[in-house]
Amino acid sequence: MQYPQAPALPPAVSDDDEIDLLALFGTLIDHKWLIAGITAGFMLVGAAYAVLSAPIYRATATIQVEQKKPGIPGLSADMSDLLGAQSQAVTEIQLLTSRSVIGKAVDALKLDIDIQPSLFPVIGNFLQRRYTPEHEGDVATPLLGMSHFAWGGEILKIFQLEVPDALLEKNLKLIAGKKGRFTLFDDDDNTLVEGQVGQLAEHNGVKLQVEALNANPGTRFTVVRERRLSATLDYQQALNVSETGKESGILTLSVDDEKPAQALAVLNAISQQYVLQNVERASAEAASSLDFLRGQLPEVRHDLELSENALSGYQARAKSADISLETKALLDQIVALDTNISQLKLQQAEMDHKFTRQHPAYQALMRQIGELTSKQSELAKRVEALPETQQDLLRLTRDVQVSTDIYTQMLNKAQELDVMRAGAVGNVRIIDPADVDVTLPVKPKKMLIVAIATLLGLFVAIALVLLRRALNRGIENPEAIEQLGLPVYASIPYSALQQSEERQRNKENKKHNGSFNPAPLLAIDHPTDLAVESLRSLRTSLHFAMLESGDNRLMISGPSPSIGKSFICANLAAIIAQAGQKVLLIDVDMRKGYLHKVMGVREQPGLSDLLIRRCEFDDAVQATKVENLSVITRGQIPPNPSELLMHPNFTDLLESASNQYDLVILDTPPLLAVTDAAIVGRQAGTSLIVIRFGQNARREIELTARRFEQNGIELKGAIFNGVERRATDYYRNGVNSSYQYEYLSDKN
16 A cells, blocks of 8 residues: 555645735744844944944024115115115125135134044044043043043144145144154154144144143144145035025024034134125225225316306306396206216216126116206206396306215215225124034934934845845745655654754863764653654654555655754654664764764764674664664765665665664765765665755755656655744745644643
8 A cells, every 4th residue: 555645736826915915024023033133233233323423513603694785876775776785695605605704714723734633443432522531631541551542631732734735635643742742743654743832843844833732642643734725615515504584684604513612613713704804895895986986076176166167257247146036946957957967977987887788777777867868958948948148147057056066975975985984894793603502412313323223224134034035945835845746744843942952962062172962862852842743743654655665664865964864863763663663773874974973872883884794783783772773873984885885785784674673764865965865765665855944945856856766766755854833824824834733741
């Protein structure tokens, strides 16, 4: 009677996307501890970074930009609107962040000299920030004598540093000496200059004057002399300027820095330089207008004198000094028009230097002049109706009054501009001077960093698990084995007890110079373990499977090493022997077999000794601590194991063993590694292979079965070893197909 082979099952087909998603969810649950560990690691790294990173402080200031008044004398409010004198914020922001303003702040604070103390890696910055001196000027004691690092309280201020172009933007090293001495080295450790604090030191084209130095002797500082333009551009990027509200004229300035005092000084310097430049610009505009007026005053004065002389001469000739009331009214209107036109023409002369003739403001000015000229023409027609004497008198009187009014106004404007030039205040002012909150750094945002690090760790962990799942081709379901045409005789669950015993024994082996003493037999020490119960099920299945075989020999092999063949052979042999059958266990792996250590017997004499007739059969067979179980070990390692197995002596050995024992179990090497299993399988009535859960791929199993078939060996089936409980199968199928239930007897 042959053991009925299980029919090949069709591959499971996913009906919908929900099943696949549940399977992925099960995979994540199976690796929950790996995911939790990686996530926790990222979270700890994020927390460490948030704690150890230097805090960044923000200095802020507020500046008001007032609406700019017209610089042209006599310019009306309407004309100011036409010139676009609304909020000046956009223009002022560009001026505020210009190289002209920031460059002066760089020069004033010597920001082109960068000084950084040498800190211990990772934690040096943290320790330096945490140091609190008991007295002013105290410096932290170096840890473990490492005085070349700065540990807290160190001060280095440089008043002057000039270096050749070749050393610009190079990392120079300054080492503090005793009693205020110091030495400056280049990046190749060549001495550049030596000096004393407060004194100018000059050598090798380097000029250095240290203003203050407070550090332990040997402490190192990195000094960089940057180019002025580079430093200016850096602070252009560091300065943030924005307008508060639309066209409010209120500008908010901010600078971020690790050192709050430096951020405060930088922002104050930039604000003050900007206000000073604005005042100078306003003074320059007033001076320019004043120069223009002073250039026009002599001409207007000359015209006034000519007009007065002409009027006096006419009155003397005509012997008439009075004009009628009607003529007086016309005169007042004409004088007013002429005065306005003259003022507008002065504005035109000023605007010729600032705008093109197509500018809207210039065009509007010309329209006003045209309108007034039109009215002037109308009045001229009325004047023509007057008597000739009145006409001449009106004309001359008009010239005198117009010239007088213009000259008087220009004198007044010149005096106003002179006062403005002398006391110019500009159109900007500092509302809030620079200040910084040292209790609340703006960076790093610790909680945000920890949260991002945790989420990143979770993402990486999940991605790693899913990637491993995609790359892992090991079979994890017995159905996949049966689909290859191999019945699964038993699914042996992963034994945590066996793993624990092996770890304990490995620790003991390391203590004894690496000696190898495998863990005791699980079937003997833990007979109720789930793995042992599965082996008992295998024993029952084998009883029926071997009824029709030609002999009582069972060969157990596998595709690859480290899949648990020896574990299954040893424990299966013990279980069958406990049932009352005489069992002989033969270690056919003459290369790396270790059943002699598992069973606690001698290594020699063994199989190799028996095959070369170095000993007799009875001498090679050794009894074990399990009743009815005997073992033949591998013996001395031979140079030609495969040739020994092909010798007739091996056939004679198997015949003798079959006659004396109820069952002969042959533990062979992996088939894909060596050919020993193919040689032994020809002389064994029943052949099984062991497949490791999650380790052996489908391709390996197919190749192993094909090798056996090519050698004329009938492969009965497979033993699925090391099966782990996975949530993946539960969420995929509703229940794990290889799930094992524990059913123990009651204890009194």
